[in-house]
Amino acid sequence: MRDRMQRLRRGAVTGVGMAAAAIVLVSCGGNNNASSNNNGQNSLRPAGPAAHKILNLFTPFFWVAVVVGVAVVGMTIYVAIRFRVRPGEDRNPVQTHGNTVLEVSWTIIPFLILMVMAVPTIATIFNLAKTPTGPDVVHIEVAGRQWFWQYTYTDKDTGFLTANEMHIPVRRPVLLTLTSNNVIHSFWVPELAGKKDVVPGHPNTLTIEADHPGTFLGQCAEYCGISHANMRLRVIAQTEADYDKWVREQQTPLSDAKVQEFVKKISGQWGCAQCHSVTNRLKGPDAVVASVGPNLTHVGDREAFAGDIYPMQLDELTKWIYDAPGRKPAGPLVNWMPNFSKDGMSQQQAGEIARFLLCDTASDPASHPECK
Numbered sequence: 001m002r003d004r005m006q007r008l009r010r011g012a013v014t015g016v017g018m019a020a021a022a023i024v025l026v027s028c029g030g031n032n033n034a035s036s037n038n039n040g041q042n043s044l045r046p047a048g049p050a051a052h053k054i055l056n057l058f059t060p061f062f063w064v065a066v067v068v069g070v071a072v073v074g075m076t077i078y079v080a081i082r083f084r085v086r087p088g089e090d091r092n093p094v095q096t097h098g099n100t101v102l103e104v105s106w107t108i109i110p111f112l113i114l115m116v117m118a119v120p121t122i123a124t125i126f127n128l129a130k131t132p133t134g135p136d137v138v139h140i141e142v143a144g145r146q147w148f149w150q151y152t153y154t155d156k157d158t159g160f161l162t163a164n165e166m167h168i169p170v171r172r173p174v175l176l177t178l179t180s181n182n183v184i185h186s187f188w189v190p191e192l193a194g195k196k197d198v199v200p201g202h203p204n205t206l207t208i209e210a211d212h213p214g215t216f217l218g219q220c221a222e223y224c225g226i227s228h229a230n231m232r233l234r235v236i237a238q239t240e241a242d243y244d245k246w247v248r249e250q251q252t253p254l255s256d257a258k259v260q261e262f263v264k265k266i267s268g269q270w271g272c273a274q275c276h277s278v279t280n281r282l283k284g285p286d287a288v289v290a291s292v293g294p295n296l297t298h299v300g301d302r303e304a305f306a307g308d309i310y311p312m313q314l315d316e317l318t319k320w321i322y323d324a325p326g327r328k329p330a331g332p333l334v335n336w337m338p339n340f341s342k343d344g345m346s347q348q349q350a351g352e353i354a355r356f357l358l359c360d361t362a363s364d365p366a367s368h369p370e371c372k
Protein backbone atom coordinates (compact mmCIF):
# COMPACT_ATOMS: atom_id res chain seq x y z
CA MET A 1 0.00 0.00 0.00
CA ARG A 2 2.73 2.48 0.99
CA ASP A 3 4.85 1.10 -1.87
CA ARG A 4 2.12 1.82 -4.36
CA MET A 5 1.64 5.31 -3.01
CA GLN A 6 5.38 5.97 -3.35
CA ARG A 7 5.40 4.59 -6.88
CA LEU A 8 2.50 6.83 -7.77
CA ARG A 9 4.25 9.86 -6.32
CA ARG A 10 7.44 9.04 -8.14
CA GLY A 11 5.47 8.63 -11.39
CA ALA A 12 3.78 11.98 -10.84
CA VAL A 13 7.12 13.68 -10.11
CA THR A 14 8.63 12.18 -13.29
CA GLY A 15 5.64 13.33 -15.32
CA VAL A 16 5.83 16.88 -14.00
CA GLY A 17 9.61 16.90 -14.56
CA MET A 18 9.21 15.79 -18.17
CA ALA A 19 6.54 18.39 -18.80
CA ALA A 20 8.79 21.10 -17.32
CA ALA A 21 11.74 19.94 -19.45
CA ALA A 22 9.54 20.03 -22.55
CA ILE A 23 8.45 23.60 -21.78
CA VAL A 24 12.08 24.68 -21.24
CA LEU A 25 13.13 23.04 -24.53
CA VAL A 26 10.30 24.66 -26.44
CA SER A 27 11.02 28.08 -24.99
CA CYS A 28 14.72 27.74 -25.94
CA GLY A 29 13.63 27.88 -29.55
CA GLY A 30 12.53 31.47 -29.00
CA ASN A 31 15.94 32.65 -27.80
CA ASN A 32 18.31 34.60 -29.93
CA ASN A 33 20.82 32.03 -28.83
CA ALA A 34 23.14 30.96 -31.66
CA SER A 35 23.27 27.43 -30.29
CA SER A 36 19.52 27.00 -30.48
CA ASN A 37 18.33 25.23 -33.58
CA ASN A 38 17.18 27.92 -35.97
CA ASN A 39 15.47 26.88 -39.18
CA GLY A 40 14.75 30.48 -40.12
CA GLN A 41 11.03 29.98 -39.65
CA ASN A 42 10.46 30.77 -36.03
CA SER A 43 7.25 32.67 -35.40
CA LEU A 44 8.39 33.11 -31.78
CA ARG A 45 11.14 35.35 -33.14
CA PRO A 46 9.17 37.97 -35.06
CA ALA A 47 11.07 40.34 -37.33
CA GLY A 48 8.26 42.55 -38.56
CA PRO A 49 5.14 44.38 -37.34
CA ALA A 50 2.64 41.73 -38.46
CA ALA A 51 4.60 38.92 -36.83
CA HIS A 52 4.96 40.99 -33.64
CA LYS A 53 1.19 41.54 -33.49
CA ILE A 54 0.58 37.82 -33.92
CA LEU A 55 3.07 36.95 -31.18
CA ASN A 56 1.54 39.59 -28.88
CA LEU A 57 -1.75 37.81 -29.32
CA PHE A 58 -0.31 34.34 -29.02
CA THR A 59 1.72 34.87 -25.83
CA PRO A 60 -1.10 35.75 -23.38
CA PHE A 61 -3.35 33.10 -24.93
CA PHE A 62 -0.62 30.54 -24.51
CA TRP A 63 -0.38 31.29 -20.78
CA VAL A 64 -4.16 31.26 -20.35
CA ALA A 65 -4.13 27.83 -22.01
CA VAL A 66 -1.27 26.70 -19.73
CA VAL A 67 -3.21 27.74 -16.61
CA VAL A 68 -6.40 26.03 -17.80
CA GLY A 69 -4.50 22.93 -18.97
CA VAL A 70 -2.52 22.54 -15.74
CA ALA A 71 -5.65 23.10 -13.63
CA VAL A 72 -7.73 20.54 -15.54
CA VAL A 73 -5.00 17.88 -15.78
CA GLY A 74 -3.93 18.55 -12.18
CA MET A 75 -7.43 18.14 -10.83
CA THR A 76 -7.98 15.00 -12.91
CA ILE A 77 -4.82 13.43 -11.51
CA TYR A 78 -5.74 14.51 -7.97
CA VAL A 79 -9.21 12.98 -8.22
CA ALA A 80 -7.88 9.77 -9.75
CA ILE A 81 -5.44 9.31 -6.89
CA ARG A 82 -7.57 10.60 -4.05
CA PHE A 83 -10.68 8.55 -4.91
CA ARG A 84 -9.10 5.42 -6.29
CA VAL A 85 -10.30 2.02 -5.15
CA ARG A 86 -7.96 0.68 -2.51
CA PRO A 87 -7.09 -3.05 -2.31
CA GLY A 88 -9.71 -5.04 -0.51
CA GLU A 89 -12.22 -2.29 -0.93
CA ASP A 90 -15.49 -3.10 -2.61
CA ARG A 91 -17.69 -0.08 -2.97
CA ASN A 92 -19.44 2.04 -5.50
CA PRO A 93 -19.19 5.81 -5.28
CA VAL A 94 -22.36 7.67 -4.36
CA GLN A 95 -24.43 7.83 -7.55
CA THR A 96 -25.50 11.33 -8.49
CA HIS A 97 -26.82 12.91 -11.62
CA GLY A 98 -26.00 16.48 -12.44
CA ASN A 99 -24.94 19.37 -10.29
CA THR A 100 -26.52 22.64 -11.32
CA VAL A 101 -23.86 24.90 -9.82
CA LEU A 102 -21.06 22.91 -11.44
CA GLU A 103 -22.79 22.67 -14.83
CA VAL A 104 -23.58 26.36 -14.97
CA SER A 105 -20.12 27.43 -13.84
CA TRP A 106 -18.20 25.24 -16.30
CA THR A 107 -20.37 26.62 -19.07
CA ILE A 108 -20.13 30.26 -18.06
CA ILE A 109 -16.41 30.40 -17.16
CA PRO A 110 -15.13 29.16 -20.57
CA PHE A 111 -17.70 31.38 -22.27
CA LEU A 112 -16.36 34.41 -20.42
CA ILE A 113 -12.74 33.44 -21.12
CA LEU A 114 -13.51 33.08 -24.85
CA MET A 115 -15.42 36.36 -24.91
CA VAL A 116 -12.47 38.19 -23.36
CA MET A 117 -10.04 36.50 -25.80
CA ALA A 118 -12.25 37.40 -28.74
CA VAL A 119 -11.71 41.13 -28.21
CA PRO A 120 -7.95 41.30 -28.99
CA THR A 121 -8.32 38.50 -31.57
CA ILE A 122 -10.87 40.37 -33.66
CA ALA A 123 -8.95 43.64 -33.24
CA THR A 124 -5.76 41.95 -34.49
CA ILE A 125 -7.53 40.32 -37.44
CA PHE A 126 -8.88 43.69 -38.60
CA ASN A 127 -5.56 45.37 -37.93
CA LEU A 128 -3.64 42.81 -40.01
CA ALA A 129 -6.17 43.01 -42.84
CA LYS A 130 -5.60 46.76 -43.36
CA THR A 131 -3.98 47.54 -46.68
CA PRO A 132 -1.11 49.99 -46.41
CA THR A 133 -1.17 53.06 -48.65
CA GLY A 134 1.31 55.77 -49.52
CA PRO A 135 4.43 56.25 -51.61
CA ASP A 136 6.43 54.03 -49.27
CA VAL A 137 4.50 50.87 -50.05
CA VAL A 138 6.16 48.25 -52.26
CA HIS A 139 3.76 46.23 -54.42
CA ILE A 140 4.55 42.68 -55.42
CA GLU A 141 2.25 40.17 -57.06
CA VAL A 142 2.91 36.66 -55.78
CA ALA A 143 1.82 33.80 -58.00
CA GLY A 144 1.79 30.30 -56.56
CA ARG A 145 2.85 27.74 -59.14
CA GLN A 146 3.41 24.00 -59.06
CA TRP A 147 5.98 24.30 -57.46
CA PHE A 148 7.64 27.62 -57.14
CA TRP A 149 6.79 31.21 -56.37
CA GLN A 150 6.71 33.86 -59.04
CA TYR A 151 7.07 37.49 -58.01
CA THR A 152 6.03 40.40 -60.19
CA TYR A 153 7.32 43.75 -58.97
CA THR A 154 4.59 46.01 -60.27
CA ASP A 155 5.64 49.48 -59.08
CA LYS A 156 6.70 52.14 -61.58
CA ASP A 157 10.25 52.14 -60.26
CA THR A 158 10.54 48.34 -60.43
CA GLY A 159 8.53 46.51 -63.10
CA PHE A 160 10.11 43.10 -63.47
CA LEU A 161 9.58 39.42 -62.81
CA THR A 162 11.57 37.09 -60.60
CA ALA A 163 11.05 33.85 -58.69
CA ASN A 164 11.42 32.16 -55.31
CA GLU A 165 13.68 34.79 -53.75
CA MET A 166 11.94 38.03 -52.82
CA HIS A 167 13.96 41.11 -51.96
CA ILE A 168 12.32 43.82 -49.90
CA PRO A 169 13.56 47.06 -48.35
CA VAL A 170 13.52 47.13 -44.54
CA ARG A 171 10.96 49.15 -42.59
CA ARG A 172 8.70 49.63 -45.60
CA PRO A 173 5.35 47.88 -45.89
CA VAL A 174 5.22 45.41 -48.76
CA LEU A 175 1.74 44.70 -50.07
CA LEU A 176 1.56 41.27 -51.63
CA THR A 177 -1.27 40.30 -53.94
CA LEU A 178 -1.53 36.52 -53.91
CA THR A 179 -2.78 34.78 -57.03
CA SER A 180 -2.85 31.28 -58.46
CA ASN A 181 -3.77 29.89 -61.84
CA ASN A 182 -3.66 26.27 -60.69
CA VAL A 183 -4.41 24.94 -57.19
CA ILE A 184 -4.56 26.47 -53.71
CA HIS A 185 -1.21 27.32 -52.13
CA SER A 186 -0.44 29.23 -48.94
CA PHE A 187 2.23 31.87 -48.60
CA TRP A 188 3.99 31.77 -45.26
CA VAL A 189 7.08 33.51 -43.93
CA PRO A 190 6.63 32.92 -40.19
CA GLU A 191 9.09 35.55 -38.97
CA LEU A 192 7.43 38.28 -41.02
CA ALA A 193 3.69 37.54 -41.05
CA GLY A 194 0.99 34.94 -40.73
CA LYS A 195 0.06 32.60 -43.56
CA LYS A 196 -2.41 33.49 -46.26
CA ASP A 197 -4.01 31.17 -48.79
CA VAL A 198 -3.26 31.68 -52.47
CA VAL A 199 -6.55 30.84 -54.12
CA PRO A 200 -7.31 30.49 -57.86
CA GLY A 201 -9.76 33.16 -58.99
CA HIS A 202 -9.68 35.02 -55.68
CA PRO A 203 -6.67 37.33 -55.16
CA ASN A 204 -5.82 37.77 -51.48
CA THR A 205 -3.58 40.42 -50.01
CA LEU A 206 -0.97 40.12 -47.30
CA THR A 207 1.26 42.83 -45.87
CA ILE A 208 4.80 41.93 -44.86
CA GLU A 209 7.47 44.16 -43.45
CA ALA A 210 10.89 43.48 -41.97
CA ASP A 211 12.27 45.66 -39.22
CA HIS A 212 15.89 44.69 -39.83
CA PRO A 213 17.95 43.28 -42.69
CA GLY A 214 18.15 39.52 -42.91
CA THR A 215 17.04 36.39 -44.70
CA PHE A 216 13.66 35.02 -43.73
CA LEU A 217 12.64 31.59 -44.93
CA GLY A 218 9.17 30.48 -45.77
CA GLN A 219 7.26 27.81 -47.58
CA CYS A 220 3.98 26.85 -49.08
CA ALA A 221 1.66 25.90 -46.24
CA GLU A 222 -1.20 24.30 -48.15
CA TYR A 223 -0.92 20.88 -49.75
CA CYS A 224 -0.69 21.55 -53.47
CA GLY A 225 0.52 18.33 -55.05
CA ILE A 226 3.39 15.91 -54.86
CA SER A 227 6.13 18.55 -54.51
CA HIS A 228 4.26 20.73 -52.01
CA ALA A 229 7.12 20.24 -49.56
CA ASN A 230 9.53 21.42 -52.28
CA MET A 231 7.85 24.80 -52.59
CA ARG A 232 9.95 26.94 -50.34
CA LEU A 233 10.89 30.57 -50.59
CA ARG A 234 13.08 33.18 -49.01
CA VAL A 235 12.61 36.85 -48.34
CA ILE A 236 15.78 38.91 -48.23
CA ALA A 237 15.26 42.18 -46.38
CA GLN A 238 17.84 44.80 -47.25
CA THR A 239 18.75 48.36 -46.44
CA GLU A 240 17.35 50.88 -48.89
CA ALA A 241 20.73 51.20 -50.64
CA ASP A 242 21.22 47.43 -51.03
CA TYR A 243 17.65 47.00 -52.19
CA ASP A 244 18.03 49.76 -54.81
CA LYS A 245 21.20 48.07 -56.05
CA TRP A 246 19.36 44.75 -56.35
CA VAL A 247 16.47 46.42 -58.22
CA ARG A 248 18.88 48.01 -60.69
CA GLU A 249 20.56 44.65 -61.24
CA GLN A 250 17.23 42.98 -61.94
CA GLN A 251 16.32 45.78 -64.37
CA THR A 252 19.55 45.34 -66.28
CA PRO A 253 18.76 43.17 -69.29
CA LEU A 254 21.07 40.39 -70.39
CA SER A 255 23.17 41.25 -73.40
CA ASP A 256 21.66 40.42 -76.79
CA ALA A 257 24.38 37.82 -77.28
CA LYS A 258 23.37 36.02 -74.09
CA VAL A 259 19.67 36.20 -74.93
CA GLN A 260 20.43 34.75 -78.35
CA GLU A 261 22.58 32.03 -76.86
CA PHE A 262 19.67 30.99 -74.67
CA VAL A 263 16.89 31.37 -77.21
CA LYS A 264 18.67 30.08 -80.31
CA LYS A 265 21.29 27.69 -79.05
CA ILE A 266 20.15 26.25 -75.75
CA SER A 267 16.41 26.46 -76.28
CA GLY A 268 16.79 25.65 -79.96
CA GLN A 269 17.97 22.23 -78.91
CA TRP A 270 16.00 21.64 -75.72
CA GLY A 271 12.96 23.92 -75.90
CA CYS A 272 13.62 25.77 -72.64
CA ALA A 273 12.09 29.04 -73.93
CA GLN A 274 8.65 27.45 -74.12
CA CYS A 275 8.46 27.83 -70.35
CA HIS A 276 11.32 30.11 -69.26
CA SER A 277 12.33 33.62 -70.20
CA VAL A 278 15.69 35.34 -69.98
CA THR A 279 14.00 38.71 -70.15
CA ASN A 280 12.08 39.93 -67.15
CA ARG A 281 10.58 43.34 -67.86
CA LEU A 282 6.81 43.70 -67.80
CA LYS A 283 6.61 46.04 -70.79
CA GLY A 284 8.67 47.05 -73.77
CA PRO A 285 10.78 45.15 -76.27
CA ASP A 286 12.34 42.92 -73.61
CA ALA A 287 9.03 42.02 -71.96
CA VAL A 288 8.62 38.53 -70.60
CA VAL A 289 7.60 35.96 -73.20
CA ALA A 290 7.07 32.78 -71.23
CA SER A 291 6.38 32.44 -67.53
CA VAL A 292 5.33 28.85 -67.06
CA GLY A 293 8.59 28.11 -65.25
CA PRO A 294 10.68 30.42 -63.08
CA ASN A 295 12.07 33.50 -64.82
CA LEU A 296 15.75 32.90 -65.55
CA THR A 297 16.92 36.43 -66.40
CA HIS A 298 19.06 36.77 -63.27
CA VAL A 299 18.69 33.28 -61.86
CA GLY A 300 22.42 33.32 -61.09
CA ASP A 301 21.77 36.09 -58.54
CA ARG A 302 19.65 33.84 -56.38
CA GLU A 303 20.90 31.80 -53.46
CA ALA A 304 18.85 28.73 -54.30
CA PHE A 305 16.68 27.34 -57.09
CA ALA A 306 13.93 24.83 -57.89
CA GLY A 307 11.50 26.24 -55.33
CA ASP A 308 14.41 27.32 -53.14
CA ILE A 309 15.43 23.75 -52.36
CA TYR A 310 18.89 23.45 -53.94
CA PRO A 311 21.80 25.85 -53.39
CA MET A 312 22.77 27.89 -56.46
CA GLN A 313 25.87 25.89 -57.36
CA LEU A 314 27.17 24.55 -60.64
CA ASP A 315 26.99 20.86 -59.72
CA GLU A 316 23.47 21.20 -58.30
CA LEU A 317 22.28 23.06 -61.40
CA THR A 318 23.89 20.45 -63.64
CA LYS A 319 22.14 17.58 -61.87
CA TRP A 320 18.91 19.52 -62.06
CA ILE A 321 19.03 20.20 -65.78
CA TYR A 322 20.10 16.62 -66.48
CA ASP A 323 17.15 15.06 -64.62
CA ALA A 324 14.82 17.52 -62.91
CA PRO A 325 11.97 15.08 -62.12
CA GLY A 326 14.54 12.88 -60.39
CA ARG A 327 15.42 15.76 -58.08
CA LYS A 328 11.93 17.07 -57.48
CA PRO A 329 9.01 14.77 -58.19
CA ALA A 330 6.22 16.14 -60.36
CA GLY A 331 3.96 13.11 -60.51
CA PRO A 332 1.57 13.15 -63.44
CA LEU A 333 1.90 16.94 -63.91
CA VAL A 334 2.36 17.85 -67.57
CA ASN A 335 4.07 21.12 -68.53
CA TRP A 336 6.98 20.32 -66.30
CA MET A 337 10.75 20.05 -66.62
CA PRO A 338 11.40 16.89 -68.63
CA ASN A 339 14.04 14.35 -67.76
CA PHE A 340 16.52 15.57 -70.39
CA SER A 341 18.88 12.68 -69.73
CA LYS A 342 16.24 10.50 -71.41
CA ASP A 343 16.05 12.91 -74.34
CA GLY A 344 19.72 12.38 -75.10
CA MET A 345 21.28 15.18 -73.10
CA SER A 346 24.76 14.35 -71.87
CA GLN A 347 26.06 15.36 -68.45
CA GLN A 348 28.50 17.64 -70.23
CA GLN A 349 25.72 19.41 -72.11
CA ALA A 350 23.79 19.81 -68.85
CA GLY A 351 26.92 21.28 -67.32
CA GLU A 352 27.27 23.83 -70.12
CA ILE A 353 23.68 25.00 -69.71
CA ALA A 354 24.19 25.13 -65.94
CA ARG A 355 27.27 27.28 -66.44
CA PHE A 356 25.30 29.65 -68.66
CA LEU A 357 22.52 29.95 -66.06
CA LEU A 358 24.93 30.43 -63.18
CA CYS A 359 27.62 32.64 -64.67
CA ASP A 360 26.01 34.44 -67.60
CA THR A 361 22.89 35.56 -65.75
CA ALA A 362 24.59 36.58 -62.49
CA SER A 363 24.96 40.32 -61.98
CA ASP A 364 28.26 39.57 -60.26
CA PRO A 365 29.63 36.31 -61.70
CA ALA A 366 32.63 36.59 -59.37
CA SER A 367 30.28 35.81 -56.49
CA HIS A 368 30.30 32.20 -57.71
CA PRO A 369 33.68 30.47 -57.30
CA GLU A 370 32.76 28.15 -60.21
CA CYS A 371 32.53 31.13 -62.62
CA LYS A 372 36.07 32.37 -62.12
Ligand code: CUA
Binding pocket: 144, 145, 147, 184, 185, 186, 220, 221, 222, 223, 224, 225, 228, 229, 231
Ligand atom coordinates in the same frame (compact mmCIF):
# COMPACT_ATOMS: atom_id res chain seq x y z
CU1 CUA B 1 2.12 25.18 -53.00
CU2 CUA B 1 1.86 23.63 -51.18
